[in-house]
Amino acid sequence: MIAAISPAQTSVWIILGYLGLLVALGIVTSRKFKGTSNDYFLASRGIGWFLLVMSLFGTTMTAFALIGSTGESFKAGIGVYGMMASWSGIVHSAVFFLVGIKLWALGAKHGYVTQIQFFRDRFESDKLGILLFPVLVGLVIPYLLIGVMGAGVTIEKITGGAFPDLFAGGGVGPTAVKAGAIPYWLGSGGICIVVLVYVFLGGVRGAAWANAFQTIVFILLGIITFVVISDKLGGMKQATAMVLEKNPHAVRRTIRENEPMTRYTEGKKEFDKALAVWHKKPADSRGAVPNAPKKPHGITQLHFLTYMFIPLSVGMFPHLFQHWLTAKSAKSFKPAVILHPLLIMIVWVPCVMLGIWATSAMIGDPPRPVIPWGQGNPNAVLGQMVGVLTRGDGAGILPGLLTAGILAAIMSSLDSQFLCIGSIFANDIVAHYLGHDKVSDRQKVVYGRVFVILIVVVTYVLALQRPGSVFTLAVWCFSGFAGLFPLVFAAVYWKRVTKAGAYACVLVMAATWCVLFAQAGYGAKREYLFLGMMPVATIVAASTLALIVVSLMTRAPSEKTLAKFFER
Amino acid sequence: MKKLVYGLIILLAILHQDFWLWDSEYLVFDIVPIGLAYHAGVSLAAALLWAMAIKYCWPDDVEVLEEEIAHDSDATGGAA
Numbered sequence: 001m002i003a004a005i006s007p008a009q010t011s012v013w014i015i016l017g018y019l020g021l022l023v024a025l026g027i028v029t030s031r032k033f034k035g036t037s038n039d040y041f042l043a044s045r046g047i048g049w050f051l052l053v054m055s056l057f058g059t060t061m062t063a064f065a066l067i068g069s070t071g072e073s074f075k076a077g078i079g080v081y082g083m084m085a086s087w088s089g090i091v092h093s094a095v096f097f098l099v100g101i102k103l104w105a106l107g108a109k110h111g112y113v114t115q116i117q118f119f120r121d122r123f124e125s126d127k128l129g130i131l132l133f134p135v136l137v138g139l140v141i142p143y144l145l146i147g148v149m150g151a152g153v154t155i156e157k158i159t160g161g162a163f164p165d166l167f168a169g170g171g172v173g174p175t176a177v178k179a180g181a182i183p184y185w186l187g188s189g190g191i192c193i194v195v196l197v198y199v200f201l202g203g204v205r206g207a208a209w210a211n212a213f214q215t216i217v218f219i220l221l222g223i224i225t226f227v228v229i230s231d232k233l234g235g236m237k238q239a240t241a242m243v244l245e246k247n248p249h250a251v252r253r254t255i256r257e258n259e260p261m262t263r264y265t266e267g268k269k270e271f272d273k274a275l276a277v278w279h280k281k282p283a284d285s286r287g288a289v290p291n292a293p294k295k296p297h298g299i300t301q302l303h304f305l306t307y308m309f310i311p312l313s314v315g316m317f318p319h320l321f322q323h324w325l326t327a328k329s330a331k332s333f334k335p336a337v338i339l340h341p342l343l344i345m346i347v348w349v350p351c352v353m354l355g356i357w358a359t360s361a362m363i364g365d366p367p368r369p370v371i372p373w374g375q376g377n378p379n380a381v382l383g384q385m386v387g388v389l390t391r392g393d394g395a396g397i398l399p400g401l402l403t404a405g406i407l408a409a410i411m412s413s414l415d416s417q418f419l420c421i422g423s424i425f426a427n428d429i430v431a432h433y434l435g436h437d438k439v440s441d442r443q444k445v446v447y448g449r450v451f452v453i454l455i456v457v458v459t460y461v462l463a464l465q466r467p468g469s470v471f472t473l474a475v476w477c478f479s480g481f482a483g484l485f486p487l488v489f490a491a492v493y494w495k496r497v498t499k500a501g502a503y504a505c506v507l508v509m510a511a512t513w514c515v516l517f518a519q520a521g522y523g524a525k526r527e528y529l530f531l532g533m534m535p536v537a538t539i540v541a542a543s544t545l546a547l548i549v550v551s552l553m554t555r556a557p558s559e560k561t562l563a564k565f566f567e568r
Numbered sequence: 569m570k571k572l573v574y575g576l577i578i579l580l581a582i583l584h585q586d587f588w589l590w591d592s593e594y595l596v597f598d599i600v601p602i603g604l605a606y607h608a609g610v611s612l613a614a615a616l617l618w619a620m621a622i623k624y625c626w627p628d629d630v631e632v633l634e635e636e637i638a639h640d641s642d643a644t645g646g647a648a
Contacts (some may be wrong), residue, residue: 078604080583086607089614090581097621105633236599237631244593254591298590305585330630338619345611352604567629 007396008162010181013153014400018217019194022210022411026198029206037444040203041113041423047208047326054212055323056411057343060092060314061215062143066222066409067150068474070385071378073355074371077250079299080355083307085348089341091311095485097337099315100324102492104106104333106565107325114420115321115488116428122491123499129428130204131506135484136318136424140417142477143317147414148463149473150379151407152188156181157383158207158403177261188463190299191407193457200449204326207415214408217430219346221405225386228398229357232389233370239357246360253299263359266373267293267531274374291376303529306537313481315488319413319420345407351382358385382406387474421455422448472526475534483509483539486547493552495562501551508546512539569624577617584610 006011033039047055062068074081103118112118115130115136160169160178169179177183198206233239240251246262249255274290314320327333358381361370368387371381383406390398399429431439439447487505490497507520516535521529586606594602 078601081604082586082607086584086610086614089611090577090584093614093618094577097618101627101630105637107632108637109633164617196599228588240595240599240601244595248593251595251603252591253603256591301585301587308581308584330634334622337622338615341611341614341618345608349600349608351603353600356601567632 006161007399008159010396011400011403012159012162012182014157014397015403018404018407019190022194022214023201025210025213026201026206029198029202029209031202031203033203033435037426037441037448039205040115040445041322041419041427041448043203043205043208043326045108045326046328047205047323047332048328049332049335051068051208051212052323052327052332053339053343054215055098055208055326055416056336057321057340058211058215058218058409059317059319059323059416060088060340060413061218061344061347061409062146062150062413062474065347066218066406067154067379067382067537068146069351070355070358070378070382072301073250073352074358074381075250075294075376075378076296076299077356078352079253079304081348081352083299083304084310085344085352086341087308088311089344091308092314092344093337093340095312095315096324096333096340099492100320101330101333103321103488104324104327105330106492110564113322113427114424115316115318116442118321119487119491119502122561122565123497123502125499125502126555128502129432133424135480135506135510136316137242137421137455139477139480140421141455141462142473144414144417144455144459145463146474146477147410147417148188149355149466151191151410152184152463153377153379154383154403154406155187155191155409156184157380158387158399159187160200160387163343170202185468189460191411191414192460195411195418196456197431197450199415199418199452203445204322204416204419207419208323208326210414210415212472214412215343218405218408218412219343221402221408222347222350224398225405226354226404228262228402229354229385229389230364233357233361236353239353241519242360242362243356247296247356249296249298250356251358253304255296255298261296263369263373266293266369267375270372270374282468283455289323293374293376300532301535302532306534309482309534309536309540310475310478312485312540313478316481316484318424319416319487322420323416335496354385355381361385363389386533418456419448425451453505472523473538476513476523479534479536479539480513482536483488483513483543485540488545490547490551492566496551496556497547498551498554498555498557501547504550505543505547509539509543512542572623573617573620577621580613580617582609 003366011407069084106112106118110121112121112480116132119132120126120129148164156177160181162180162182164180167180167183169177169181198210202209230239233242243250246260248259249261271290271292278286278290362368363370372382375381375384383403386399390402426444430447431444484506487502490501516530516538517523519530520535528535586603586608589603589606592602596602598606602607
């Protein structure tokens with residue numbers, strides 16, 4: 001006798017099946033593992049164009065691309081595409097073309113495995129590595145948080161009602177968890193473990209294969225999500241018409257006087273009621289003050305323009321550097337440079353449409369909003385849309401598949417980040433200081449794995465505190481990496497850049513980042529702008545200025561170094 | 569041709585700042601807001617321009633480095 005399986009449970013089994021597939025893929029790719037650290041960290045520099053396209057795209061598209069873009073367009077309207085996606089299409093490809101290909105060639109010629117090795121050599125400075133190591137790891141951690149938090153939230157929202165005997169749920173307001181839902185701590189922890197397993201088994205080759213597989217999965221399932229949700233909302237025209245009727249500012253980047261703002265006005269009514277109830281409670285049992293909804297505001301020209309600096313971050317992502325080095329040849333980059341903007345468009349346009357539809361979508365009789373008016377958690381919007389609108393279909397098959405697609409996007413970034421963190425620790429700290437001849441290949445791999453576990457535990461503990469919105473975290477993390485872009489660009493193109501200039505660049509970036517991050521309430525002020533601009537613009541300007549001025553004031557690099565890195 | 573391609577990429581970056589569509593509610597096919605459709609077009613144009621960059625602006629020094637790498641690899645019997 002087989003007990004009936006509820007739709008929510010079916011979703012859970014599909015998600016588990018997908019995670020099992022990834023582990024199986026890790027086992028298959030582990031058979032190709034040659035046992036050397038070069039193979040573990042760089043796939044013996046043998047990745048062809050298809051896997052490179054998929055790895056680069058899958059790695060740059062995170063929970064941020066799916067969950068963050070949907071959530072942010074839900075909050076701020078269509079402008080999010082122009083700010084992040086179309087700028088990324090232009091700038092990411094520029095960085096791949098102008099920086100990635102050169103670094104690949106230099107890496108292949110001089111045998112670099114990590115960014116820090118390159119910078120130590122290029123700037124004739126051992127200690128630069130000591131400075132860069134905590135900065136890079138410190139910036140990767142929030143990037144990891146984006147994925148870990150995104151996974152936990154998505155699983156929690158989509159599995160509500162699956163196992164009521166095991167998980168009680170609870171809470172109030174936007175963070176309330178439905179009874180039976182796989183809790184956030186378990187979902188995010190489980191995803192970390194699965195990614196660790198397939199990365200440990202297959203190394204960067206395993207990650208590249210998993211990325212390719214997952215990128216295909218999340219693109220396909222993203223499209224299916226879009227089609228299904230638009231159908232559930234009565235078609236695309238109907239879904240957009242509801243936005244024009246209830247929250248028309250979402251299709252623009254301006255706010256007009258006396259226009260309907262149903263989400264805000266209804267959310268405000270709910271807030272006022274909740275606040276009245278809160279005031280009536282005895283002071284010792286009130287709990288936190290309810291969150292007031294934020295009134296929509298437009299996007300300024302300067303805010304929009306200065307987003308262009310954010311995608312420069314890809315030039316300094318350590319995990320992307322590692323993927324560049326895995327390429328079989330410079331020609332392998334060609335399809336990646338061309339296809340990257342198109343793939344971004346394919347993923348982002350539907351997500352942004354889903355985000356603006358979510359502002360106004362109504363279902364049922366009498367009609368009620370798909371996303372409750374008082375909903376304040378943008379990270380949860382995509383999961384809620386999928387969960388609410390597709391729960392009854394195919395006994396939970398569709399929600400399960402769609403969740404697998406979201407998780408695929410998340411994991412295709414986490415795997416590369418886990419690997420690169422292990423790689424820079426094993427190569428730039430352990431082997432560098434103990435001596436590469438004293439640390440065997442196998443030991444490098446082991447050290448790398450141990451350090452990754454340590455970082456994942458730290459990230460997981462931080463994720464349990466739910467430190468902020470996926471989008472805000474990502475923007476600050478990317479701002480730091482973007483602030484280091486002048487360093488890599490100058491290293492490749494400017495002969496006159498010096499060791500002191502490199503130090504100045506890193507230190508000024510770190511100082512500017514810290515000051516602005518503190519002014520932004522450590523991420524609490526989500527809409528923080530400095531002089532009306534994205535903080536990243538100031539960070540990049542300050543680090544570039546420091547690099548140029550200090551380089552010109554100090555002695556030029558040796559002829560030997562210049563001969564090593566530049567054609568005469 | 570190289571200067572033209574890079575010039576077009578800079579032009580695309582300038583056209584990215586579509587201030588003339590900031591307040592438009594026009595819907596393409598009654599579905600996609602014009603501000604979003606325009607930027608989807610920017611993505612398409614970016615792909616086209618980077619394809620041109622690959623054809624006309626491919627870095628010569630990388631070709632030289634690749635030859636050196638191949639030469640070094642042959643000299644060491646292909647050992648990494």
